[in-house]
Amino acid sequence: MAHCKRIPAFPLSQGEALLAETAGRLGTDEVLTPETLDALFSSMASVRREIHANPEPGFEEYKTQALLKKLLIEFAGIPESAIRACATTGLVADIKGTGPPSPTPGPVKVVALRADMDALRMTEGKNGLPYRSGNEGVAHLCGHDGHMASLIGAATLLQRRAARLPSNCSVRLLFQPAEEGPGGAQPMIDEGCLEGVDEVYGYHNWPSFDYGRMAVCPGPIMAHPTSFKIVITGKGGHGSQPHMAVDPVLTAAHVIVALQSVVSRNVHSREQAVLSVTMVHGGEVSNVIPDTVTLEGTIRDLNAEVYELVVARTRAIVAGTCAAYGASATCSFDSLYPVLVNHTESAELVATLGRKLLGGADKVTGEGLPIMGGEDFAYFLQHRPGCFFFLGAKEPELRGWSQTGAAGQRSNCMCHNTAFDFNDNIAPLAAVFFVRLVEERTGAALFTDAELPMPLLTLPEGEAVEGGAAGPIVLPMAKKARK
Ligand SMILES: [Zn+2]
Numbered sequence: 361m362a363h364c365k366r367i368p369a370f371p372l373s374q375g376e377a378l379l380a381e382t383a384g385r386l387g388t389d390e391v392l393t394p395e396t397l398d399a400l401f402s403s404m405a406s407v408r409r410e411i412h413a414n415p416e417p418g419f420e421e422y423k424t425q426a427l428l429k430k431l432l433i434e435f436a437g438i439p440e441s442a443i444r445a446c447a448t449t450g451l452v453a454d455i456k457g458t459g460p461p462s463p464t465p466g467p468v469k470v471v472a473l474r475a476d477m478d479a480l481r482m483t484e485g486k487n488g489l490p491y492r493s494g495n496e497g498v499a500h501l502c503g504h505d506g507h508m509a510s511l512i513g514a515a516t517l518l519q520r521r522a523a524r525l526p527s528n529c530s531v532r533l534l535f536q537p538a539e540e541g542p543g544g545a546q547p548m549i550d551e552g553c554l555e556g557v558d559e560v561y562g563y564h565n566w567p568s569f570d571y572g573r574m575a576v577c578p579g580p581i582m583a584h585p586t587s588f589k590i591v592i593t594g595k596g597g598h599g600s601q602p603h604m605a606v607d608p609v610l611t612a613a614h615v616i617v618a619l620q621s622v623v624s625r626n627v628h629s630r631e632q633a634v635l636s637v638t639m640v641h642g643g644e645v646s647n648v649i650p651d652t653v654t655l656e657g658t659i660r661d662l663n664a665e666v667y668e669l670v671v672a673r674t675r676a677i678v679a680g681t682c683a684a685y686g687a688s689a690t691c692s693f694d695s696l697y698p699v700l701v702n703h704t705e706s707a708e709l710v711a712t713l714g715r716k717l718l719g720g721a722d723k724v725t726g727e728g729l730p731i732m733g734g735e736d737f738a739y740f741l742q743h744r745p746g747c748f749f750f751l752g753a754k755e756p757e758l759r760g761w762s763q764t765g766a767a768g769q770r771s772n773c774m775c776h777n778t779a780f781d782f783n784d785n786i787a788p789l790a791a792v793f794f795v796r797l798v799e800e801r802t803g804a805a806l807f808t809d810a811e812l813p814m815p816l817l818t819l820p821e822g823e824a825v826e827g828g829a830a831g832p833i834v835l836p837m838a839k840k841a842r843k
């Protein structure tokens with residue numbers, strides 16, 4: 361059933377025409393052919409690479425927003441009147457059902473699906489990708505480019521079958537800016553993006569989990585991240601006369617070591633927390649003891665009590681250690697997002713659907729969770745029931761829609777690594793999963809199993825896949841961006 365025969369992602373010169381052709385092939389209510397589905401998935405890979413080549417950081421996603429809007433109108437076929445900007449650079453789009461009531465109505469009328477839009481302020485490695493970031497110092501190294509392509513794919517499939525979605529049901533697409541900070545979810549909620557929404561779902565690719573595997577659990581699935589800053593003040597002096605100084609470097613070294621006892625000795629062993637000192641700044645010249653040393657780092661927790669304990673112990677250790685060495689210090693803590701807590705019923709239905717679609721109980725697991733990263737999807741789940749899940753991305757070799765011709769080799773490295781690149785084989789899985797989730801919740805029958813199989817690649821290990829060199833499609837606004 362798997363679609364292993366692919367149309368390669370579009371070459372640079374033909375992007376727009378092929379996108380239009382694919383949009384035409386999708387038809388309105390014709391039976392989907394495997395060829396048409398392949399064209400859709402190839403289009404999604406091309407869209408993903410186009411976005412990858414033109415990354416924008418949080419709340420600066422103007423070109424991304426314009427591209428997504430264009431794709432929603434021209435490729436997915438959503439009327440412009442159903443699309444609105446939200447939180448400056450975000451987008452909200454509604455796919456409204458126009459069909460008769462379902463004979464087997466589901467529990468929910470309006471399902472929201474979310475994709476994050478922003479890139480990181482990082483420099484992408486010299487990876488030889490034909491679609492490497494064209495905006496130096498900004499790069500899609502978390503895979504949000506792939507999350508957007510996934511949602512465009514789901515939107516295209518859903519809109520094409522809007523006539524089979526009951527007229528009292530709809531799907532709301534949430535394209536959210538600034539996930540990496542300062543956070544676009546709360547501003548979108550403030551602007552009403554969840555009004556009328558019953559449930560909300562989203563996913564993240566995860567390169568340390570195997571391709572074809574879903575990771576999900578009820579309850580806390582991602583952490584509450586807090587950055588901290590400790591400024592240790594001593595008394596500077598000549599490097600050869602330490603007895604005349606109060607050395608903040610030595611004090612800082614003892615503070616760093618002592619802080620390692622907070623999680624290991626103070627937090628209960630059934631709880632989870634992380635405390636990492638990630639920055640040490642002090643001194644200018646090798647023969648001078650500086651006045652101050654600044655330590656910065658991150659704390660992760662899954663509940664407020666643990667957080668309060670970690671903060672209290674950090675303050676006590678800093679104060680006590682500094683007192684012992686004659687120095688003084690200030691500590692400040694800055695929390696970003698709350699804990700991402702999956703609703704039990706939603707998480708269980710996502711897991712059940714995952715097992716059904718991915719081919720077995722062993723394909724869905726809570727192993728490796730919670731992940732101690734932060735995610736502002738947490739805010740959506742503070743307002744509505746729903747679930748956030750992970751799709752594994754690890755594959756030994758490039759194949760299928762992820763193949764990029766001669767350039768590169770899948771690195772499987774973690775998000776936020778300079779060599780990271782979204783695995784294009786994930787987006788079709790996510791798109792089909794979202795469609796089936798909407799069917800499950802609304803009770804609508806949009807596609808038969810034969811028409812829309814789960815597009816899992818089943819090529820034997822090591823088998824070569826034919827396919828041309830793939831690159832980003834070039835749309836008019838991208839040409840402008842590259843000048
Ligand atoms: Zn990230």
Ligand SMILES: [Zn+2]
Pocket residue numbers: 502503504539564775
């Ligand atoms: Zn991310």
